[in-house]
Amino acid sequence: MTTPPPTTASVTKAQAAALVRAARTRTGLSWAEIADRLGAPLVWTTAALLGQHPMTAEQARTVGALLGLDEAVVAALxxxxxxxxxxxxxxxxxxxxxxxxxxxxxxxxxxxxxEEFGDGIMSAINFRVDIARRPDPDGDRVVVTFDGKFLDYRW
Structure with missing residues (x-):
């Protein structure tokens, strides 16, 4: 009698994100520490782990090992x-x-x-975003930088 191969229940990206958040809290790792271990930008890494970008197999396996995630979550990432x-x-x-x-x-x-660039838009695909803290006497400031390629409309 042959034994069927093991199967792993599938996990949605939303379910994977919830499991990642729980595992991150459980392990005490910060988003910045995870991004550093991946060698990837902080905001991109956080967005990917919350379900907004696909990760490479290597990135997903690295996160899975860091956070103790099962294969279904690694696949969903x-x-x-x-x-x-x-x-x-x-x-x-x-x-x-x-x-x-x-x-x-x-x-x-x-x-x-x-006015500055002409008729076009800022890309949100060819795009970087960063967040920083800036000390201020009235309370620290949140600095968010959107850095998108200008795409002109062409006819």
Whole structure:
């Protein structure tokens, strides 16, 4: 009698993200420590582990070993995501403030991009994002940098 090969139940990217967050808390590793071990940018790594980017097999295996994740989670980390966020996340105060900031300043940024670069957009695909802390006497400041390639409209 032959034994069937072992099977691993599949895990969605959202389920994998929840398991990653729990494992990160359990192990005490920071997002920065994980990114450093991967040799990848901090914000990209965090977004990937929260389900917004696919990881390479090597990256997923490294994270799996660091966090003690099973094969189903490691496989899910490599899946292509459905990018974007759950509409329910928009009610989170931090996420909402980004929506608010872009609602208020988005039109001005659009005008300034057009004035400086011409008719086009900032890519969110050929894109980098970074976060930093800047000390300030009135309370530390959060500095978020969006760095996207300019894509001109061509006819």
């Amino acid at each position: 490599q899946d292509q995501p459905y990018r974007g966020s759950d509409p329910a996340l928009a009610s989170d105060p931090t996420v909402y403030r980004f929506h608010e900031a872009l609602s208020v300043y988005g039109p001005a940024l659009k005008e300034l991009i057009h």
